[in-house]
Amino acid sequence: MQRVALDWAVLEASGSAVLVGIATMLQFGPLLVFGLLGGAVVDRFSRRSLLVLTQGIASALSVVLGILHLSGAATLPVLLVASAARGLLTVVDNPARHAIVGDLVGRDLMPAAISLNASVFQLGRLIGPVLSGAAIASIGAGWSFVANGVACALMVIGLLRSRPDEMFEEPRSASDDGIGQGLATVRAIPLVGWTIMLVGIVSVSALNLPVLLTSLARESPGTGALDYGLFTTLCAVGALIGAVLLAHRPFVSFTRVVGAAAVLGVVQTLLALPDQLVTAACLVGVGFFGQTFLTSSNAFVQRSVPSATRGRVMALYLMLLLGGQALGGPLAGLVVEHLGLRQAIAASGLAALTAALATAMVVRSGRGPVVSEDTGPRSAVER
Structure with a gap:
């Protein structure tokens, strides 16, 4: 809800799509620049305490921004500063929210917990923009900020009610070498390195649907905006189905990660065919296999380190x-x-498929050292 409301508020205040893009960059840019430093902080201190702090600050920022917007005081500089502040929080908040999953449920239940989290996230993608749009049209964008502030406060309450003595946290070490230790872990567990590399390549090549779908909607025979909404919904439905099914079948392996990337590439290549039924089916498939790839890679990496x-x-x-x-x-x-357009869609799918097949061939040929694919209770380092 807040993402939609903030974009709309910036557009209203500036009338510039470029400034909307800058606001988005301010929300995600800090994580790209300072992400490894944030990860080192997450590994040095209690993740529960860090999330209480970051979510508490996020709650306060959202409520204050909501009050300012409702009172008419949320000028463009205020909105951009709020975007930058949220971006700085994500440097610690995002890796902490991912890493705390294992602390909460333990290594055995981690894949199911990650899949459950993904299904909730996809529901948010389906419901949040609709609620925010209704709020903007009826009572103002400021209430979306307030709603997000309440949501962050509820997370703080949940974390405070959790019992640290029942969590699966391992002792923190103050003697490691910070950022370098994380990179050393990736080098020591080759399949983790290959997985993260594949995630990066697939992200560049195949996880760029907003650009492709807007162009596809513009070429469709119907109403462009409505078609774009329909295309996005079909992808989200497929992703939700994938997340729910993975929560019931939580086993993860490197083979599943590579396989999901390969099938995603095939389905996205078929999306280039100019047929409406094929397009609808492929969009659901892209959502399903894209979510399967991301959830499986996330769970595999977390369970292996x-x-x-x-x-x-x-x-x-x-x-x-x-x-x-x-x-x-x-x-x-x-x-x-x-x-x-059709060539771009086909190229994105073929690039993901090629990356998956090349990764599998390199690992199987022995040029990429392999550890066991089994993601049992012990980490790959411990095995």
């Missing part, structure tokens, strides 16, 4: 995931403009 460096490894994972999407969007736009 020791808790002491999980925050730094997940920070690197998120940097490549978000950085890849940031790079992939403009790249996809250039391909659409110079080669055509």
